[in-house]
Amino acid sequence: MAVPQRRTSPSRKRMRRAHDALKETQKIRCSRCNAWNLPHTICENCGHYRGKALLPVEGF
Numbered sequence: 721m722a723v724p725q726r727r728t729s730p731s732r733k734r735m736r737r738a739h740d741a742l743k744e745t746q747k748i749r750c751s752r753c754n755a756w757n758l759p760h761t762i763c764e765n766c767g768h769y770r771g772k773a774l775l776p777v778e779g780f
């Protein structure tokens with residue numbers, strides 16, 4: 721079995737893990753109501769996507 725020739729130092733380990741953090745999720749503004757939403761999804765607030773009403777939402 722292949723085995724590492726030497727133990728990874730704490731410094732090397734931390735340098736490697738410096739890139740492991742998750743990025744904040746992308747968000748876009750609804751063109752209709754300006755609410756923040758995930759890209760390529762129907763707006764949670766007004767139920768519209770690309771100018772079309774797709775969900776019945778009260779208040780609109």
Ligand SMILES: [Zn+2]
Nearest residue numbers: 750753763766
């Ligand atoms: Zn909206």
